[in-house]
Amino acid sequence: MARGRSSSGRPTIRDVAERAQVSVATVSRILSGSYTAPPETQERVMKAVEALDYVVNANARSLNARSGLVAVVVNDITSPFFMNVASGVEEQAMADGRVCIVCSTQGVPERELSVIELLRARGVEAVILVGGMAEGEQHLGQLAAAAEALDRAGARMVLCGRSWAGPDAPIDVVESDVEGGAFAATNHLLSAGHTRVAHLAGPHEFSVARQRLHGYERALRAYGIEPDPALIASSDMTRETGYAAARTLLTGTDATAVFCANDMSAAGAVAAARDLGRSVPDDVSVVGFDDIPLAEDVYPGLTTVHVPQQELGRSATRLALHRRAGDPPRRHVMLGSHIVVRQSVAPPARLSGKGTP
Amino acid sequence: MARGRSSSGRPTIRDVAERAQVSVATVSRILSGSYTAPPETQERVMKAVEALDYVVNANARSLNARSGLVAVVVNDITSPFFMNVASGVEEQAMADGRVCIVCSTQGVPERELSVIELLRARGVEAVILVGGMAEGEQHLGQLAAAAEALDRAGARMVLCGRSWAGPDAPIDVVESDVEGGAFAATNHLLSAGHTRVAHLAGPHEFSVARQRLHGYERALRAYGIEPDPALIASSDMTRETGYAAARTLLTGTDATAVFCANDMSAAGAVAAARDLGRSVPDDVSVVGFDDIPLAEDVYPGLTTVHVPQQELGRSATRLALHRRAGDPPRRHVMLGSHIVVRQSVAPPARLSGKGTP
DNA sequence: CTGTTAGCGCCTTCAC
DNA sequence: GTGAAGGCGCTAACAG
Numbered sequence: 001m002a003r004g005r006s007s008s009g010r011p012t013i014r015d016v017a018e019r020a021q022v023s024v025a026t027v028s029r030i031l032s033g034s035y036t037a038p039p040e041t042q043e044r045v046m047k048a049v050e051a052l053d054y055v056v057n058a059n060a061r062s063l064n065a066r067s068g069l070v071a072v073v074v075n076d077i078t079s080p081f082f083m084n085v086a087s088g089v090e091e092q093a094m095a096d097g098r099v100c101i102v103c104s105t106q107g108v109p110e111r112e113l114s115v116i117e118l119l120r121a122r123g124v125e126a127v128i129l130v131g132g133m134a135e136g137e138q139h140l141g142q143l144a145a146a147a148e149a150l151d152r153a154g155a156r157m158v159l160c161g162r163s164w165a166g167p168d169a170p171i172d173v174v175e176s177d178v179e180g181g182a183f184a185a186t187n188h189l190l191s192a193g194h195t196r197v198a199h200l201a202g203p204h205e206f207s208v209a210r211q212r213l214h215g216y217e218r219a220l221r222a223y224g225i226e227p228d229p230a231l232i233a234s235s236d237m238t239r240e241t242g243y244a245a246a247r248t249l250l251t252g253t254d255a256t257a258v259f260c261a262n263d264m265s266a267a268g269a270v271a272a273a274r275d276l277g278r279s280v281p282d283d284v285s286v287v288g289f290d291d292i293p294l295a296e297d298v299y300p301g302l303t304t305v306h307v308p309q310q311e312l313g314r315s316a317t318r319l320a321l322h323r324r325a326g327d328p329p330r331r332h333v334m335l336g337s338h339i340v341v342r343q344s345v346a347p348p349a350r351l352s353g354k355g356t357p
Numbered sequence: 358m359a360r361g362r363s364s365s366g367r368p369t370i371r372d373v374a375e376r377a378q379v380s381v382a383t384v385s386r387i388l389s390g391s392y393t394a395p396p397e398t399q400e401r402v403m404k405a406v407e408a409l410d411y412v413v414n415a416n417a418r419s420l421n422a423r424s425g426l427v428a429v430v431v432n433d434i435t436s437p438f439f440m441n442v443a444s445g446v447e448e449q450a451m452a453d454g455r456v457c458i459v460c461s462t463q464g465v466p467e468r469e470l471s472v473i474e475l476l477r478a479r480g481v482e483a484v485i486l487v488g489g490m491a492e493g494e495q496h497l498g499q500l501a502a503a504a505e506a507l508d509r510a511g512a513r514m515v516l517c518g519r520s521w522a523g524p525d526a527p528i529d530v531v532e533s534d535v536e537g538g539a540f541a542a543t544n545h546l547l548s549a550g551h552t553r554v555a556h557l558a559g560p561h562e563f564s565v566a567r568q569r570l571h572g573y574e575r576a577l578r579a580y581g582i583e584p585d586p587a588l589i590a591s592s593d594m595t596r597e598t599g600y601a602a603a604r605t606l607l608t609g610t611d612a613t614a615v616f617c618a619n620d621m622s623a624a625g626a627v628a629a630a631r632d633l634g635r636s637v638p639d640d641v642s643v644v645g646f647d648d649i650p651l652a653e654d655v656y657p658g659l660t661t662v663h664v665p666q667q668e669l670g671r672s673a674t675r676l677a678l679h680r681r682a683g684d685p686p687r688r689h690v691m692l693g694s695h696i697v698v699r700q701s702v703a704p705p706a707r708l709s710g711k712g713t714p
Numbered sequence: 715c716t717g718t719t720a721g722c723g724c725c726t727t728c729a730c
Numbered sequence: 731g732t733g734a735a736g737g738c739g740c741t742a743a744c745a746g
Contacts, residue, residue, distance in 0.1 A: 010477075010510040012739055023717045028741060037715070053506045058478035059416040059424070060739035063722040067416070077447060077459065078440045078650075087434050090461060099475060101458040102434065104447060118456060120367075121415035149410045153367040239650070267654045293435075293596070297624045299656030369723055380733045385725055394731070417723035420738045 011052040019048040031056065067123040070098045070317060073115055074130045077104040080292040081262065081309060085130045085160055088313025096321045098125065109134050116146045120153060126320035128313070130160045132206035140166030147171045156323070160316040161307075163207050172319040172331045174312055178208055181305035181337040182215025182259070183222075185287045188303070188339055189257045190223045193347040194285060198231040198255035200245055200265050209237075212261050212289065231255055235265045242268025250276055256284055256348040263288035263295045263304055270298050270344070281346035291340050301342030308335050368409040376405040388413065424480040427455045427674060430472050431487045434461040437649040438619065438666060442487045442517055445670025453678045455482065466491045473503045477510060483677035485670070487517045489563035497523030504528045513680070517673040518664075520564050529676040529688045531669055535565055538662035538694040539572025539616070540579075542644045545660070545696055546614045547580045550704040551642060555588040555612035557602055557622050566594075569618050569646065588612055592622045599625025607633055613641055613705040620645035620652045620661055627655050627701070638703035648697050658699030665692050 013031075017024040022041060030037050030045045037045075048054070058067075070093040074082040086102050093100040103119065105111040112133065119127050127150060133139075144167045147157040151170040158172040189197045199216045202209030217227045233249045235241035242265025249255055250273060260266035266288030273280050280286055280300055288295055288304035295302040315333055370388075374381040379398060387394050387402045394402075405411070415424075427450040431439040443459050450457040460476065462468040469490065476484050484507060490496075501524045504514040508527040515529040546554045556573045559566030574584045590606045592598035599622025606612055607630060617623035623645030630637050637643055637657055645652055645661035652659040672690055 055478045059419040062416040
């Protein structure tokens with residue numbers, strides 16, 4: 001389906017030109033469409049393209065023009081939350097005529113920087129960093145430097161679902177109201193009558209985890225309850241560590257409800273309760289965070305805080321791509337979140353201490 | 358942190374050379390490491406690189422050398438199954454010193470071809486197509502042509518979790534024993550005592566869906582049961598369509614068990630049973646396929662066919678990257694699968710027709 | 715409308 | 731050891 005090219009590799013624009021009996025410039029112009037050629041020539045060229053199975057060399061093209069690439073960087077490609085956000089990015093990128101690729105740090109946060117560099121080397125137009133991450137001062141500094149470098153290359157860095165506490169840098173951020181969501185979630189438990197509400201927190205180095213904790217504590221205080229450190233456990237927001245931490249919480253304390261940092265760890269908590277012979281929600285109520293598809297399938301259906309994942313991704317992409325002259329160097333958008341009530345919350349069990357084993 | 362470059366964009370190798378007082382050739386050589394320069398010069402260059410925040414232009418480099426890119430193409434970036442496979446690809450690609458990017462057709466199968474072309478344009482070394490897909494004769498022909506084109510460009514196409522029924526083409530394929538898995542799953546139900554076993558099939562255009570159907574029918578026949586078309590419904594393997602199809606199956610037939618094409622639709626089936634007031638597994642047994650993480654969290658835990666998702670991805674990548682002179686143009690590897698028993702299967706309810714409402 | 719001529723940023727001979 | 735020169739595939743600027 002393609003014979004007689006000059007070299008052995010991919011056919012080049014020169015091969016096409018030769019075959020169509022025109023100059024490379026003509027081929028280039030016809031292919032980029034930005035130009036009206038006589039239908040006859042046009043057809044000759046297209047025919048040659050077909051015959052040779054020619055596709056432009058995007059790399060060579062990127063040497064002169066924009067790359068048209070938007071990249072999403074996630075920590076873990078198998079995380080539903082991340083990938084839902086990524087799909088929002090994808091959607092918006094496509095709508096803006098860009099190509100979207102997703103890269104992962106494979107769970108190694110330090111790799112974030114090298115991935116960004118690699119992306120910069122490829123000339124991407126936007127780098128969208130999704131999700132929380134260790135935020136040591138050094139890392140933030142390097143991230144800021146990376147943002148500067150991208151900026152100089154005409155590319156944009158945007159944080160999605162993570163806030164920025166580093167030095168001033170050309171970075172946009174899109175986040176959802178995590179603290180407010182955590183407040184609402186805790187409040188939901190409180191108003192159901194619970195007084196011993198535990199929190200299955202995320203890693204304390206993550207600002208998003210701290211925001212959840214703050215919302216939780218604020219809700220407690222608003223109810224006149226002083227947060228009890230014994231009721232706060234932490235996990236790394238996976239199902240496994242959530243399971244373990246919840247188990248400790250449920251056996252070691254008199255908690256009748258637990259607000260989890262995300263749905264994954266909440267799923268672990270539900271499993272832990274079940275394994276301990278505690279019924280959810282009769283013996284213990286559970287609230288998650290994120291509202292990933294899983295929330296609907298765990299049993300009982302997980303009451304959780306809905307985070308607009310796709311919209312997070314779409315907004316981030318818009319911020320990166322739709323820039324005009326007057327825009328400030330750092331833009332910030334905050335999306336709202338709300339509770340989705342399913343079946344994992346009920347009033348606390350009869351006062352007759354069914355709560356402590 | 359980076360001033361005084363010639364132009365305004367990213368710094369080029371020329372800027373580095375200038376600043377380090379050497380020729381671009383020297384910089385190039387030092388950066389590619391393939392060369393011993395006097396430590397003193399070396400250091401001068403590295404210092405300039407740092408100062409300018411220089412990174413090579415990967416696109417320019419790809420003009421001459423290999424791109425080092427491996428691409429996974431999935432239909433839906435939010436599908437756990439696909440992303441688990443993708444993470445296997447990622448792992449192996451990284452182990453082989455390549456960079457992995459994932460692209461999606463965004464649920465539009467026809468887009469598969471354009472994504473492949475785009476990837477070819479970028480000069481990727483391998484394109485790994487994950488998951489089933491409509492396999493019309495025309496599409497297969499175009500896919501074969503795309504494989505040829507990739508091959509000519511020195512790149513490899515490999516199908517992962519999908520078999521190849523198209524014309525001869527330079528394509529490798531890695532699949533798991535779907536038919537065998539379906540046989541085992543159905544057999545599991547049969548040997549638990551069920552005789553009215555339904556099948557919640559996938560789209561009939563997908564070969565992987567047909568393989569499941571065949572395994573199901575073969576198991577039935579091995580038990581002396583002739584497949585009953587009324588017991589076969591189909592969905593597009595999402596939770597929603599699975600729910601709908603299962604609902605029909607459970608209200609319209611006397612099925613006491615259902616073998617689902619994948620875990621997502623099985624989750625839908627479980628939800629449908631629950632909504633109909635049928636207990637799983639007491640009133641109806643359910644078996645899934647794939648063994649995605651969700652299987653553990655639905656209630657009751659889903660008995661399912663384990664598909665080695667990561668290994669599928671790793672193998673595919675190895676096939677693509679580890680080629681030596683004598684290798685045949687089409688390689689094929691088949692991985693095994695096995696049943697994972699959880700709680701969604703039990704013997705059929707008392708003979709007293711509890712099965713029909 | 716079309717061809718010719720320069721580069722884009724990098725790597726790679728080939729001389730020195 | 732190092733520099734100068736040519737070319738990778740493509741687009742843009744400038745003639746005709």
